[in-house]
Amino acid sequence: MSIYSRVAGTGSYLPEQRLTNQDLVERLAKSGVETSDEWIFSRSGISARHFAAKNELTSDLALKAAQAALASASASADEIDLIILATSTPDHLGGFPSTACVVQDKLGAHNQCAAFDVQAVCAGFSYALAIADAFIRTGTYKKVLVIGAETFSRILDFQDRTTCVLFGDGAGAVVLEASTTPGILSSALHADGSQRDILCVPGRAAHGGVEGSAFMTMDGQAVFKLAVKVLEQVAHEAIEKAGLKPEQIDWLVPHQANIRIMEGTARKMGMSMDKVIVTVHEHGNTSAASIPLALDAGVRSGQIQRGQHLLLEGVGGGFAWGAVVLKY
Incomplete structure (x- = not known):
């Protein structure tokens, strides 16, 4: 009998601090940086967008999203065989201990399940979901907690209006479990390290300090051009691998980076924006958290229904991109 993986539950969390464009405009003005609600x-x-409180860590956001996903799946922490956490903003410098291990402890998962982080920036959740699916299909694990969580506000340069207005903090999670009926139908993952400089944090840890800048930098035009191109390609690849046609996709759940990228992808896919889950207006770009945040929003709003086909896709620094097709 074939083993498949299916989404048993979803969850999400946004920090309490919500900043409108005008809030951010006023904050930046105090530092001599000019922008406007209309410009953003x-x-x-x-x-x-939402920003984490000073004492809120990425693991704290991840914990709350994970707890919501477990409740949605009617599962306990001790039932989880593996925790995979996608993040570019781990709790600890150098990424260890992994934030996934911290979440395991905070969840009270005392069964010593495996736990590790995945770093593929905005494509991180797509990568993590594909990895979890592979583990389940091989019979290695039966129930996997997949999380995307970010505190991007900690790596933003608030003197650079082209980047600091775009990002926010948040977390989303799914419980993926073994099933005799298909759930995740296909995945497609890619990367091109030659494009790493167009979106990155160039600084390096060096003898107790930072060599270079610890702030994120981005070539917006280059990212836009590459993102629209590769998202269309990977979407068609994943849909074809799933044995479906684009018109059979009920919902596109994209990485919430920029509404123009999302519109461009939908247009190239021949899809109406009515079939796209959009949360970027309220969340901003939450990197690895954006897809699971949007997925949970679609589920909880009643837009996404059981039995529907979903296309999840993301692209980010690395440069890395990926797509997953699943039957919800």
Whole structure:
């Protein structure tokens, strides 16, 4: 009998601090940086974002999203065989101990399940989901907690209005479990390290300090051009591998980076924006958290229904991109 993986539950969490564009405009003005609500919204589709509190860590956001996903799946922490956490903003410098291990402890998962982080920036959740699916299909694990969580506000340069207005903090999670009926139908993952400089944090840890800048930098035009191209390609690849046609996709759940990228992808896919889950206006770009945040929003709003086909896709620094097709 074939083993498949299916999404048993979803969850998400956004920090309490919500900043509208105008809130951010006023904050930046105090530092001599000029921008406007109209400038931000017209270029990105973003109206607001959430920032973690000073004492809130990535693991804290991940914990709350994980707890919501476990409740949705009617599962306990001790039932989880593996925790995979996608993040570019881990709790600890150098990424160890892994934030996944910290979440395991905070969850009270005392069964010593495996736990590790995945770093593929905004494509991280797609990568993590594909990895979890592979583990389940081989029979290695039966129930996997997959999380995307970020505190991007900690790596933003608030003197650079082209980047600091685009990102936010948050976390989303799914419980993936073994099933006799297909859930995840296909995945497609790619990367091109030659494009690593167009979106990166160039600094390096060096003898107790930082060599170079610890802030994120981005070539917006280059990222936009590459993102629209590769997202269309990987979407078609994943849909074909799933044995489906684009018109059979009920919902596109994309990485919420920029409304124009999302519109461009939908247009190239021949899909109406009515079939796209959009949360970028309220969340901003939450990197690895954006897909599971949007997925949970679609589920909890009643838009996404059991039995529907979903296309999840993301692209980010590395440069890395990926797509997953699943029957929810």
